[in-house]
Amino acid sequence: MPTTQRIVSIAQEQPLPEETAQFPPQRFKVYTARQMDRIPQLAGLPEALRFEMQVVASVLPFRVNDYVINELIDWDRVPEDPIFQLLFPQREMLEPEAFARVAHALRENLPRAELDAIIADIRASLNPHPAGQLEDNIPTVNGERINGLQHKYRETVLFFPSSGQVCHSYCTFCFRWAQFVGDKDLQIATKESGELQAYLREHREVTDVLVTGGDPMVMKTRNLRALIEPLLGEEFAHIRTLRIGTKSLTFWPQRFVTDEDADDLLSLLREIQAAGKHLALMAHYNHWRELEPAIAREAIRRVRETGAQIRAQGPLLANINDDANVWARLWQTQVELGIIPYYMFVERDTGARRYFEVPLVKAWEIYRDAMQRVSGIARTARGPSMSAHPGKVEIQGVTEVHGEKVLALRMIQGRDPDWVQRPFFARYNPEATWLNHLEPAFGEQAFFFE
Numbered sequence: 001m002p003t004t005q006r007i008v009s010i011a012q013e014q015p016l017p018e019e020t021a022q023f024p025p026q027r028f029k030v031y032t033a034r035q036m037d038r039i040p041q042l043a044g045l046p047e048a049l050r051f052e053m054q055v056v057a058s059v060l061p062f063r064v065n066d067y068v069i070n071e072l073i074d075w076d077r078v079p080e081d082p083i084f085q086l087l088f089p090q091r092e093m094l095e096p097e098a099f100a101r102v103a104h105a106l107r108e109n110l111p112r113a114e115l116d117a118i119i120a121d122i123r124a125s126l127n128p129h130p131a132g133q134l135e136d137n138i139p140t141v142n143g144e145r146i147n148g149l150q151h152k153y154r155e156t157v158l159f160f161p162s163s164g165q166v167c168h169s170y171c172t173f174c175f176r177w178a179q180f181v182g183d184k185d186l187q188i189a190t191k192e193s194g195e196l197q198a199y200l201r202e203h204r205e206v207t208d209v210l211v212t213g214g215d216p217m218v219m220k221t222r223n224l225r226a227l228i229e230p231l232l233g234e235e236f237a238h239i240r241t242l243r244i245g246t247k248s249l250t251f252w253p254q255r256f257v258t259d260e261d262a263d264d265l266l267s268l269l270r271e272i273q274a275a276g277k278h279l280a281l282m283a284h285y286n287h288w289r290e291l292e293p294a295i296a297r298e299a300i301r302r303v304r305e306t307g308a309q310i311r312a313q314g315p316l317l318a319n320i321n322d323d324a325n326v327w328a329r330l331w332q333t334q335v336e337l338g339i340i341p342y343y344m345f346v347e348r349d350t351g352a353r354r355y356f357e358v359p360l361v362k363a364w365e366i367y368r369d370a371m372q373r374v375s376g377i378a379r380t381a382r383g384p385s386m387s388a389h390p391g392k393v394e395i396q397g398v399t400e401v402h403g404e405k406v407l408a409l410r411m412i413q414g415r416d417p418d419w420v421q422r423p424f425f426a427r428y429n430p431e432a433t434w435l436n437h438l439e440p441a442f443g444e445q446a447f448f449f450e
């Protein structure tokens, strides 16, 4: 057990920095699929392209806000612009047959019920809940399932507060896409932080709580406070680290700078640390361009000033960031802004994965090349890592053992704590994009976790 000694270091309220004055408050304005036509920048695009986006947005979630549209996308480079690809649906994100069915239904103006049935059918075919998320990791208290929690790895519980299950914008490649398309059965959320507390009281082995979504930073500070403050009490002394998963530093940095409860949010971040907990914002980044706007940097500066750590993670994606230079610059910029690179993920086997997937061997090459372009300080991102059913599997590289070309792998997080840091080998396969495409090397029958 870690010690529960309290270390109060960064507890004082900071005065509002002068710099805030250069960022006028902005109203959050968002467009969903139905309002796509009202986005001024889209008006200049060919009609056929806009129809294609409408077709795909009928199946996959779409939501984008005007900060992202105006500040992050280079509209002269559309459709290749990486941030445009990250936010706007593209024809190839659906299989040709699926695309044709929806396009036909929209063109012929089929009755709503027929269209909905086609959409539901396509969604069901897209592996909406990869890695057994819906069935396997849901904990129970007194025999009751708690739907807003996931507990897969011994030391860390994921908490999905119900009011944090949207994002300021949606990523086209999101592996949690299914919970944003309105199917309530598929939602992983909880109304009650009370259930979280009951579970944590019984599970003293848990040291980390990861509040996630969606994006918990869409919540008002007062609601976030109501969830988090109870965990700061003596009875939860075993909880040493609070993590908050968020893309708000990219999609709505105003949350930390000019929103009316921004200062209160920063106070909450200080309070968590004053209670002796480690606090990490697990920030989702895909491209260095997300780190360029002045307000994005101001948000990072203000969070860092509270003493909270920002750790960065995100998937490697074709059409967005499958380039070692992009990763090297992303990691280097993160380090310069005081952010710690944490994980490079392999795009999961769900949703529009065909469009974004990168073979594991190529993913490793990009990771290695990017690593070679930065110093050790920026080499803290582990990966490329697959969040698969048995655990997080890292591709360590291609090598040869006794004349057999193999992929060296390592389980960096495991459903069974005993598996963590176990190396293992798979037969070389340059096409494989996920763990289930790999076979054990050396003629063995199964991997050790099977």
Ligand SMILES: *Cc1c(COP(=O)(O)O)cnc(C)c1O
Binding pocket: 150, 152, 153, 156, 158, 210, 387, 392, 412, 413
């Ligand atoms: C990645 C992950 C965690 C956190 O694992 P760390 O290795 O501690 O970062 C926890 N739960 C799930 C389901 C995860 O995928």
